[in-house]
Amino acid sequence: xxxxxxxxxxxxxxxxxxxxxxxxxxxxxxxxxxxxxxxxxxxxxxxxxxxxxxxxxxxxxxxxxxxxxxxxxxxxxxxxxxxxxxxxxxxxxxxxxxxxxxxxxxxxxxxxxxxxxxxxxxxxxxxxxxxxxxxxxxxxxxxxxxxxxxxxxxxxxxxxxxxxxxxxxxxxxxxxxxxxxxxxxxxxxxxxxxxxxxxxxxxxxxxxxxxxxxxxxxxxxxxxxxxxxxxxxxxxxxxxxxxxxxxxxxxxxxxxxxxxxxxxxxxxxxxxxxxxxxxxxxxxxxxxxxxxxxxxxxxxxxxxxxxxxxxxxxxxxxxxxxxxxxxxxxxxxxxxxxxxxxxxxxxxxxxxxxxxxxxxxxxxxxxxxxxxxxxxxxxxxxxxxxxxxxxxxxxxxxxxxxxxxxxxxxxxxxxxxxxxxxxxxxxxxxxxxxxxxxx
Numbered sequence: 475x476x477x478x479x480x481x482x483x484x485x486x487x488x489x490x491x492x493x494x495x496x497x498x499x500x501x502x503x504x505x506x507x508x509x510x511x512x513x514x515x516x517x518x519x520x521x522x523x524x525x526x527x528x529x530x531x532x533x534x535x536x537x538x539x540x541x542x543x544x545x546x547x548x549x550x551x552x553x554x555x556x557x558x559x560x561x562x563x564x565x566x567x568x569x570x571x572x573x574x575x576x577x578x579x580x581x582x583x584x585x586x587x588x589x590x591x592x593x594x595x596x597x598x599x600x601x602x603x604x605x606x607x608x609x610x611x612x613x614x615x616x617x618x619x620x621x622x623x624x625x626x627x628x629x630x631x632x633x634x635x636x637x638x639x640x641x642x643x644x645x646x647x648x649x650x651x652x653x654x655x656x657x658x659x660x661x662x663x664x665x666x667x668x669x670x671x672x673x674x675x676x677x678x679x680x681x682x683x684x685x686x687x688x689x690x691x692x693x694x695x696x697x698x699x700x701x702x703x704x705x706x707x708x709x710x711x712x713x714x715x716x717x718x719x720x721x722x723x724x725x726x727x728x729x730x731x732x733x734x735x736x737x738x739x740x741x742x743x744x745x746x747x748x749x750x751x752x753x754x755x756x757x758x759x760x761x762x763x764x765x766x767x768x769x770x771x772x773x774x775x776x777x778x779x780x781x782x783x784x785x786x787x788x789x790x791x792x793x794x795x796x797x798x799x800x801x802x803x804x805x806x807x808x809x810x811x812x813x814x815x816x817x818x819x820x821x822x823x824x825x826x827x828x829x830x831x832x833x834x835x836x837x838x839x840x841x842x843x844x845x846x847x848x849x850x851x852x853x854x855x856x857x858x859x860x861x862x863x864x865x866x867x868x869x870x871x872x873x874x875x876x877x878x879x880x881x882x883x884x885x886x887x888x889x890x891x892x893x894x895x896x897x898x899x900x901x902x903x904x905x906x907x908x909x910x911x912x913x
Contacts, residue, residue, distance in 0.1 A: 480872050483555050486888060488857070490551055492850055493892050494544040497899070499849060501541040502613050502662070503669035504534035509606040516599050522693045528592055531606075532906045535589055538581070538613075540899040547891055558874030559627070559864055562640075566632050567623045569645045574619035581612025618658050625654035627865050628856065629726050656722050657856070660715040664852055667708040668845030671811070674701035675842025678835045689830045698838075702818045709812050717772065724773035727866070728782035730859035733793045734801045735769055737783040744769040744781035748802055752795035756784050793859045800858075804851040807844045814841045 508531045515523035553560060560567075588605040591597040626632075632648030633640045648654075674697075681694040689695050723731035731737070736747045736758050746769045750762030767777035774780075784792055814837060821829035828834055860866055864874035 480875055483875050484871065487548075487551055487555065488854070490544070490548050490888060490892065491853065491857075493896070494541065494548050495849065495853060496846065497537055497541040497544055498617070499665035499669050499846075501534065501538040502617055503666050504530055504537065505606055505609045505613060506666070507670070507673065508534060509603050509610070512599070512603055512606070523696075526693070526697065529907065531589060531592070533903055535585065536899060536902045536906065538585060540895060542578070543895055544892065547888060551888060555876055556864065556874050557876055558869060562865060562869050562874075563626070563630065565640055565643050566630075566645060566648050567626055570619040570622050570649055574616050577612050577615035577619060579612075581609055581616060584608035584612060614662070617662065618654075619649075621658045621661060622649045622651075622654040624856070625651060625657045628657070628860055629653040630865055630868055652722065653726065656715065656719055660712065660719050661849075661852070663708055663712045663715055664845070664849045667705055667712060668849045670701045670705050670708065671815075671842040671845040674698050674705065675839045677701070678839045678842065681830075682832060682835050682839075686830060686832075695830070699822055702815055702838075703822070705815050706819050709815060721773050724779075724781060727859075729784070729787055729791070730793060731773075732782055732784045733795065734797055734855060734859060736798045737769065737781055739785050740781065740783040742770060742778045742780050743767050744779070744783075746772070747798075748805070750798070752784075752798055754795075756789060756792065756795070791862060793861045797855055797858050800851055800854055804848055804855070807841075807848050807851075811841050811844045811848070814838060 508527045511523050511527040511530070515521065515527060584605050588602065588609055591602055591605065594602075626648050629651065630648075631651050631653075632644040632646075634642040636642075677694045677697040681689055681692060681698060684692055684694065720731065723734075733752070735744075736750060736752055737744055738752075738756060738758055743766065745767065746765040747758065748763040748765075749760065750758045751760045753759050770777050770779040770781055818829050818834075818838065820826075862871055863869065864871045
């Protein structure tokens, strides 16, 4: 199939998933924040915190609905544009899609209960928070089911190939593989961190509108402080899961790791490379920082750890070389975000006033949105790093695309829908957030 059609199909799917993930992460994180602040309001007997929780729950409802709609469009694209994936592995990954629908029912039912029973006299605060916790459970299970499908595409398991057909299918082995668990844990932490930092930025903007003398006692500062402290915990957990992910890639997806880390030659004592560009021949050129033995230590805890390089596969089977640069951008943003977070935590611990001043708050507001970009870059690395495979080692991307229709038939429909959905969602959220009490 013509390369332009394949690339157009990938861009269409990538744009759709990128939009969906932005909405999805808020739908997964805001329920947790709502329950947390509802609990804090009960513990502190603080009506302001309860009003915040109620306000956030309305935004959450809008974004969950928008997420369902965008997810439905992504599912349509998956079946219409990429039928080869379902044709090859439908028997293995069909059940996770079914379970995802059950998980959504749990989320939808308890979301309705949670929103309907706000401030109902016959519903205790604990019961109301239980409804909210079930929303979290349903959303988390739904995310896990979908993540297992992507993880299976990265490392297919749970079947044997006999006579060119899938036999001895073990769906549970496919769903609960190491790939699925690692990918799910790392991505969920990324979602939580991204949304919580956005919330910190939004309330830092509100905080800047107040007089400096009033900021420390402001509810906006309370929100920022709680969000940043939680972000610090999430950063540390993400570092742990990121290290586990690197070890996993070295053992199971070594070519993806080699392209991300610019490992041009296989061997022990592999260095960590920051910067540089892989040219069309797969050679590293340009200015760069090289830390000897660092990659071998990361993936095997020893400088003698053998790391596979790009030299073990032909150029045609390598992922696009630019993912190394994407990874460098991601790690730079992670470093800056981590620095700002821990400087803030230090300021809170030392009761320093500098974290309340405009200059620092401007920096916090800016880097608070880095998390969204980091999540998007992470998924780009996962998906682009699997190329040229749709299902790693079994089905090439060019063979998974539909053979009956040209991608231009859908190219005008789906982007138009997402533009309309974004506008409607933005206007709905804007209207809801005009009421600070969430009434």
